[in-house]
Amino acid sequence: MKFESVNLKDKDITSEELFNNRRKFLKLGAAAVVANSAVVDLLAKDKYPTSNLNYKKDLNELNLDLSTFDQITSYNNFYEFSTGKEKVKKLSHTLKPDPWSITIDGLVEKSFQIDVSELIKKFSLEERIYRFRCVEGWSMVVPWVGFELAKLIKLASPLSAAKYIRFETLFDKEQFPDQKRGIFGAIPYPYVEGLRLDEAMNPLAILSVGLYGKTLENQNGAPIRLVVPWKYGFKSIKSISKISFVADEPLNTWQKANSKEYGFYANVNPNVDHPRWSQAKERVLGKFFKQKTQLFNGYEKEVGHLYANLDMRKYF
Ligand SMILES: Nc1nc2c(c(=O)[nH]1)N[C@H]1C(S)=C(S)[C@@H](COP(=O)(O)O)O[C@H]1N2
Numbered sequence: 001m002k003f004e005s006v007n008l009k010d011k012d013i014t015s016e017e018l019f020n021n022r023r024k025f026l027k028l029g030a031a032a033v034v035a036n037s038a039v040v041d042l043l044a045k046d047k048y049p050t051s052n053l054n055y056k057k058d059l060n061e062l063n064l065d066l067s068t069f070d071q072i073t074s075y076n077n078f079y080e081f082s083t084g085k086e087k088v089k090k091l092s093h094t095l096k097p098d099p100w101s102i103t104i105d106g107l108v109e110k111s112f113q114i115d116v117s118e119l120i121k122k123f124s125l126e127e128r129i130y131r132f133r134c135v136e137g138w139s140m141v142v143p144w145v146g147f148e149l150a151k152l153i154k155l156a157s158p159l160s161a162a163k164y165i166r167f168e169t170l171f172d173k174e175q176f177p178d179q180k181r182g183i184f185g186a187i188p189y190p191y192v193e194g195l196r197l198d199e200a201m202n203p204l205a206i207l208s209v210g211l212y213g214k215t216l217e218n219q220n221g222a223p224i225r226l227v228v229p230w231k232y233g234f235k236s237i238k239s240i241s242k243i244s245f246v247a248d249e250p251l252n253t254w255q256k257a258n259s260k261e262y263g264f265y266a267n268v269n270p271n272v273d274h275p276r277w278s279q280a281k282e283r284v285l286g287k288f289f290k291q292k293t294q295l296f297n298g299y300e301k302e303v304g305h306l307y308a309n310l311d312m313r314k315y316f
């Protein structure tokens, strides 16, 4: 038996190939498995980060096929750096995510500031393997690490008048080059997003501080970003510096920029097309064939009840 993997050069081979190769080896005899998995592990080490977070593992009961670390961290939407998805990674070194403080204010008993490191100490972290679907028609599967947004909401003790939650990305021209361009910037800054309070309390909504067991890379929204997996990716706001409890529906950035194309809810819905993109199908990063998009991105059981009284065609 020949061991072809021994001759493979690390740079010639993607993590996905490694994973598939490994699967093949596991089907071979025991001797081959021992010899090869050692080699494959050695090569794979380079491609995945060393974990620096303590968290409870997601058992991946749905058996979702994870996107690779490389895919998740190399193809990004983060307009504060660039509108070029493959440029963000390289440009994002100007972001300084540590230390990082978040202001909690608005309709709460008492506003306060808290450091992300404090939040991580306060709330135990857990992994959440979620599908993630961008309105542009691409998708991926990400092993996020974070905590339920509901935990932070309880900590903030909002007043009964608070009906929505509003998030803001940091505004700092030194850290985010596109914010320097004023009205010539790609979109209005700071980036703003929002959720109805009952949506925000849903256990699927998390604040993520990491992925693949490691603190977030700058390009993915370090040090803390929202993840709402049943909504289009633009709702999952990055590098959050302010969380406000408010009475009225916040005007989110994409609705402000183009209200004909973007609304507040943005629930993943294969039956309502975006004016420029059909939403019936999606391409998973790295895959050749498109797959069908699922209503609420496959999370209808968990979140469908939140929208029982909402016309999803009108409130897209
Ligand atoms: N502050 C900020 N948050 C943002 C964006 C952005 O440009 N700025 N892009 C959004 C869009 S359109 C998507 S699809 C996701 C992409 O997240 P990812 O790069 O981690 O895949 O982030 C969202 N959050």
Ligand SMILES: [Mo]
Binding pocket: 077, 134, 135, 136, 232, 233, 234
């Ligand atoms: Mo997106």
